[in-house]
Amino acid sequence: MVERRKSERLPVTVEVQVEWTPATAGPLVFKTRDLSDSGILLRVDGQAIPPVGQVVTVRLKDPLADGETPPLLKAEVVRQDNRGLGLKFLN
Secondary structure, three states: OOOOOOOOOEEOOOEEEEEOOOOOOOOEEEEEEEEOOOEEEEOOOOOOOOOOOOEEEEEEOOOOOOOOOOOOEEEEEEEEEOOEEEEEEOO
């Protein structure tokens, strides 16, 4: 299989909040499997998940070290499989 990623993936486990409309009334919390400059892979443990192609917003669940609110990022769902939910960050 040819590797198409532009960025190295780092195994990281943190909680993130994900929201999309119209499906969620508020953010759902997922744990990450890995993270790169271009995207993120989330663990799926029976939660409702957005469909492939859906644009979502993603934010770290907890405040940053200095107490600041983490930035809100837009991402697109690019895959769903047995490893999790793959999101590509949008510019």
